[in-house]
Amino acid sequence: MIIGKRSVVEPCSLAEINNEGIKDLFSDRSLLHANSIPEFSIYIDEPAWNKFVQRANNEYTIHNNEASGIILGHYCSDRFGRFIVGTHFEAGYGQGTSSVFCEISIQDQLRILQKAKDQNLLQLIWIHSHPTFGAFYSTVDYRTLKSMYYAPHQAGIVVDNVNQEYLGFKVRNNSVRDFKEIFLVSLNDPTLSVTRPFGKNPDKIFYARNIDSSNLNKKKVTPVSLKDMRNEKIKREEILILLSQAIDDLKSVLKGRDKTNESLDQNMQSWEMKIKEIEHLLNDKYGEKPYNSVSPCFARLNEIRVMLNEGAFSESQASLLDKMKELLNNLPG
Numbered sequence: 001m002i003i004g005k006r007s008v009v010e011p012c013s014l015a016e017i018n019n020e021g022i023k024d025l026f027s028d029r030s031l032l033h034a035n036s037i038p039e040f041s042i043y044i045d046e047p048a049w050n051k052f053v054q055r056a057n058n059e060y061t062i063h064n065n066e067a068s069g070i071i072l073g074h075y076c077s078d079r080f081g082r083f084i085v086g087t088h089f090e091a092g093y094g095q096g097t098s099s100v101f102c103e104i105s106i107q108d109q110l111r112i113l114q115k116a117k118d119q120n121l122l123q124l125i126w127i128h129s130h131p132t133f134g135a136f137y138s139t140v141d142y143r144t145l146k147s148m149y150y151a152p153h154q155a156g157i158v159v160d161n162v163n164q165e166y167l168g169f170k171v172r173n174n175s176v177r178d179f180k181e182i183f184l185v186s187l188n189d190p191t192l193s194v195t196r197p198f199g200k201n202p203d204k205i206f207y208a209r210n211i212d213s214s215n216l217n218k219k220k221v222t223p224v225s226l227k228d229m230r231n232e233k234i235k236r237e238e239i240l241i242l243l244s245q246a247i248d249d250l251k252s253v254l255k256g257r258d259k260t261n262e263s264l265d266q267n268m269q270s271w272e273m274k275i276k277e278i279e280h281l282l283n284d285k286y287g288e289k290p291y292n293s294v295s296p297c298f299a300r301l302n303e304i305r306v307m308l309n310e311g312a313f314s315e316s317q318a319s320l321l322d323k324m325k326e327l328l329n330n331l332p333g
Contacts, residue, residue, distance in 0.1 A: 011077035021187030032194045037080040038181040044086040045187045051089040056129035056161040068092040068102035068128035072121040075153035084124045102128045127157045135167035164198040243328045300327040
């Protein structure tokens with residue numbers, strides 16, 4: 001399905017926007033940033049952000065599902081560069097939505113297109129939740145953004161609404177890259193300064209892709225795992241079992257089974273789910289141990305995460321298997 005527009009959209013000047021709050025707040029962006037002004041920035045009006053977070057919380061609490069939608073708004077330029085201002089959130093209600101997948105249906109797309117047309121807004125941000133799984137892009141997310149929401153004025157944001165983590169992604173030079181210049185604003189009160197979602201800088205978030213492995217595990221990490229929700233004690237044996245199952249699954253693929261595209265997609269999603277749970281279990285079990293005792297384990301896990309986010313599953317299965325074996329061997333006692 002096509003969510004975003006395929007035609008090139010040029011930014012407009014502030015004078016062309018029929019929104020006094022935007023004109024007032026962004027009249028001089030040097031006043032909004034203590035340091036340098038980013039080359040490209042995402043600003044989201046707090047009510048739109050809060051509406052998405054509330055939607056994500058409800059979906060997780062009631063249905064244990066992910067949530068998704070589109071943030072609409074304006075694409076602007078000033079003497080400092082280009083930026084987007086998200087003003088409205090429109091939710092997706094696809095029937096295929098589950099605890100590991102979110103969908104924007106055809107009906108959703110038509111509704112959102114009409115809303116954008118009626119209010120003279122652009123579809124700017126594809127946003128979805130990863131409740132308890134951390135802020136990262138899966139292989140499916142990577143492909144979705146690259147094929148559907150790739151225009152210069154567009155981006156993606158993934159939010160772990162349980163752990164209050166977030167990270168942006170943007171297509172640049174035909175590749176999906178991390179994007180961290182995301183800010184909240186209050187268009188109803190331009191006297192307020194810009195803030196970060198959840199009061200957090202994504203540079204400090206543990207689950208960010210391409211994280212420097214030398215810094216892994218130096219900050220206290222306490223994500224909510226599936227085992228925590230059942231109030232059961234995390235044991236090393238549980239991690240070993242899950243790792244062994246993941247290795248066996250991948251061995252089956254390497255032996256030549258399930259070669260169809262549909263099966264490969266299912267294998268990718270199954271792999272990503274196992275990696276997510278392993279990540280949570282490791283953090284719950286070893287998150288507060290001395291860094292030097294667990295750094296090899298977290299380094300291998302991060303390498304696996306990067307390979308998955310780079311879309312390298314089908315091309316690097318043997319290498320992934322090696323990383324999984326290293327992770328198993330490096331698991332502390």
